[in-house]
Amino acid sequence: MTSIPVMINGLPGNVAQIMASAAIRDERLTLVPFSLTGEIIDDPSVTVDGQKITLLKPSIRDSRIGHILEAYPDLIVVDYTHPTAVNANAEFYTEHRIPFVMGTTGGDRDALEAVVNLADTPAVIAPNMAKQIVGLQAMFEYAAKTFPGLFKDYTLEVKESHQQGKADTSGTAKALVSCLNDLGLGFDVNDIQQIRDPKVQEKEWGIPKEHLGGHGWHTYTLRADDGSSLFEFTHNINGRDIYVSGTFDAVVFLDKKRREDDDGKRLYTMIDVMTQPG
Amino acid sequence: MTSIPVMINGLPGNVAQIMASAAIRDERLTLVPFSLTGEIIDDPSVTVDGQKITLLKPSIRDSRIGHILEAYPDLIVVDYTHPTAVNANAEFYTEHRIPFVMGTTGGDRDALEAVVNLADTPAVIAPNMAKQIVGLQAMFEYAAKTFPGLFKDYTLEVKESHQQGKADTSGTAKALVSCLNDLGLGFDVNDIQQIRDPKVQEKEWGIPKEHLGGHGWHTYTLRADDGSSLFEFTHNINGRDIYVSGTFDAVVFLDKKRREDDDGKRLYTMIDVMTQPG
Incomplete structure (x- = not known):
């Protein structure tokens, strides 16, 4: 090749x-x-x-x-x-x-x-190139479609920590909350807790010092209102290396796509890249 | 009705x-x-x-x-x-x-x-009647089928705590590990850490005293070998109440099934119950 x-x-x-x-x-x-x-x-x-x-x-x-x-x-x-x-x-x-x-x-x-x-x-447009996070989102989309309301009577708490310079709420967190709402949570995205203070990040969250300037740590906690159960999902990314692999997989995917018979499709996502590997 | x-x-x-x-x-x-x-x-x-x-x-x-x-x-x-x-x-x-x-x-x-x-x-056979756990398993089965190898180059750690009388490894943990292995983890089920000591459960895990005799707390931790990311999934069940809702949904499902046209099928799982509610 x-x-x-x-x-x-x-x-x-x-x-x-x-x-x-x-x-x-x-x-x-x-x-x-x-x-x-x-x-x-x-x-x-x-x-x-x-x-x-x-x-x-x-x-x-x-x-x-x-x-x-x-x-x-x-x-x-x-x-x-x-x-x-x-x-x-x-x-x-x-x-x-x-x-x-x-x-x-x-x-x-x-x-x-x-x-x-x-x-x-062709082009690959992806708000997040970390394949494992894309996979996690796909799992929640599947659950939301297959088992709507599965977590009704649960309360959600969402915390996300990013480098101090990030002003807006994480797009990944918003996307996951949307799926979680389809699962019955009824959560307002404005209630996502944004952690941006490096002191809190280092002392309370234990984020490595060298990654305070570039990280994405997310935790989603679902608690049954009757106290009988708790489900928690965490994805902690340090640095940017995780985005390299997905980005280059997308390049290889595009190289393959343009040499294949034209199916008329132009716009691809990371899910396409991940399910039709080159 | x-x-x-x-x-x-x-x-x-x-x-x-x-x-x-x-x-x-x-x-x-x-x-x-x-x-x-x-x-x-x-x-x-x-x-x-x-x-x-x-x-x-x-x-x-x-x-x-x-x-x-x-x-x-x-x-x-x-x-x-x-x-x-x-x-x-x-x-x-x-x-x-x-x-x-x-x-x-x-x-x-x-x-x-x-x-x-x-x-x-007809009969519903389910090793676990907690709908949210069944849903979680289905999510991992979907991921294993859709994104095989997604977590290769990751290391897995599994800890499960149950009441002291439970001698064997949790069947739910084994089932999830099987999916995680399809996602690239390469984990031996014998390496699942069984916590059975009530002192450890109460002091280190924070399991409420009243549930030491009946609980299932599971944590699955996936770490990238290069330290760039960590994914963690937790489901903590206290007592047995969570199994009631799924069990009775299965009863209502069977009542409906036997009154419908016979499709020749006899054996159903909780996934059937959850995706074809009564």
Whole structure:
């Protein structure tokens, strides 16, 4: 198998750097030495594991993409940029017929999906690339559909801890709460407890110091109103490494999809990636 | 709806008493004043919430069942007897065409299923009547089927605490471990940690003193080998009340099944009860 040229957009951002570094080590992939970046970034390039990556601002990317695609015609993009860039980037990729994995959250998600569905190239859009968490969500979706009301007469408590900079409630927590409500819980997403204080995170939760700046620890506690039972689900993620494997699986999936007979489908999720592995 | 005559077998046993007492309070059901018991029980009757229930040993039940069925022709049995009685009781019920819910674990399960499949009456056989636990197991079975290997490169730890008298490893824990192994864990069921010491249960686990004699607390911990993530699933059951609701749902299910067109099926599980509620 020849390696897949992959362009990691969002450098010099933290997650993009992790992805770029991992792409260099992954023999299925070849890291393309260009990365789309934000207009406010001054550096013309960034070096990752000794490899120089040229940064392309929105104002110059149109004039450069042609040459890049000539050099790497089978390019696939991995986007870990910024919520404000999501929609414009997706339009740029589809316009140039570049399959892409959108790991960036935020933006107008309906518009994002619409652009992909009208395009000529496949894309994987996933608010969460951690396969085990996607699997957990799928389990709860299955339960909600198969056993609606299973946890009626239970009370729910949800706590989620993330790095201090994360202002909004976790999207994963909201998605799981939605399933739990179908299971009979009747929980208001505004009652999700957001832990953002590093002192509390370290002292009370025991989150390793080195991961205070990047983690996602969630606990969902379901208690029967009569005290007869308690169910608890916890997923604690440290750092960003867990997102690498799912992201690159999505790249391999897209590479396979574009070489298969066209079934007319453009928009894929991590569930597709996980159930139709390459 | 007329109430369903239900015979709770296994009095004066602890679980049977809870079921009998709850049946008296449940307006869907009428408690029949007879209960199959073991040959070693000396008392001729037991009183539950002021109602006298005549106990019938194996040596006399054959001569009495005819009169009982004349008085209660639509009788449904709930069996919470003893593992050694499971197979003989099932033969007795099928011979007399009495639909039954087998809540007793143990015995020869293959022989039990074979007897039901050859019979003329439907039965629900469930090693665990707690609907929420059955739902949790179904979620893991779904995941194991849909995402095999999802948790490879993870290490599993399983701890289960039950009352001191329980000698064997929890069947629920074994069933969940089987699914987890399909998810890539590679765990030996012999490595399930059995907690049976009431001091440890009360001091370290925080199990309420009043439930030390009857509880099932399980925790499954999945750790990524690289330390990047931890998933944990807990189900803590206090007492036996949680089994009442599932058991009686199974009774109502059987009452409905026998009045429907015969589809030839005899053997049902709690999943059938939960997905085709009465």
